[in-house]
Amino acid sequence: METVPVWLRERRAGVGRPAERSQAEVTTAAIALADREGLAAVSMRRVAAELGTGAASLYRYVDSRDDLLDLMTDAVAAGYRLPPPGGPWLPGLLEVCRQARELMLQHGWLPELVLTRSTLGPHGADLLEHVLAVLAEHPADAGRKLEAFAVMTTLTAALVLHEIGGGSEARSRQGAYLAHVLAAGRHPHLTAALTGAIPTPAPRFEDTVARVLTGLLGG
Structure with a gap:
């Protein structure tokens, strides 16, 4: 297992034509994919498809999906002002x-x-x-x-x-169950804490x- 952080590894030299992408472009594509479809959608294959290339080409920039996740997290941290x-x-x-x-x-x-x-x-x-x-x-x-x-x-x-x-649906379910709990009368401390208040x-x-x-x- 690779123990050197992705930022400290030497970039792999490709065979044949020069690399057409950069690590930053790969990371940006992965973030865009995750923003649209969620983290589960992020795979080497899907990110490569976003870039219009094959999954094997991504290994010039990252060794694994874990590398990609680390790069994504750190790239977002550039957004602090x-x-x-x-x-x-x-x-x-x-x-x-x-x-x-x-x-x-x-x-x-x-x-x-x-x-x-x-x-x-x-x-x-x-x-x-x-x-x-x-x-x-x-x-x-x-x-x-x-x-x-x-x-x-x-x-x-x-x-x-x-x-x-x-969301509102989840809160509605929680509120309904809390109302049931209060009506049952088996949780006096919880009842005292919530009596007269709308669960928020x-x-x-x-x-x-x-x-x-x-x-x-x-x-």
């Missing part, structure tokens, strides 16, 4: 999370990859550098700051995944993230 670090740390981190949420809603396949694959490429390293710069004056040690980065990334992905899957999704995104980060790093 973050202001220079400065001022209080919490608003700075919340701005990162806000933009992460927007990117994940734009690319609905991304939260799954963030939660299931640990990938740090060039753009991801730039994002981590920004977060550490925001926290430069914070008294927490480096380990806690790195933990904060991991937590804010995975929490954002989890909340967006819930948001994407929490989790608290607003930024409030949730802010509470978690404040608990982790202090006020």
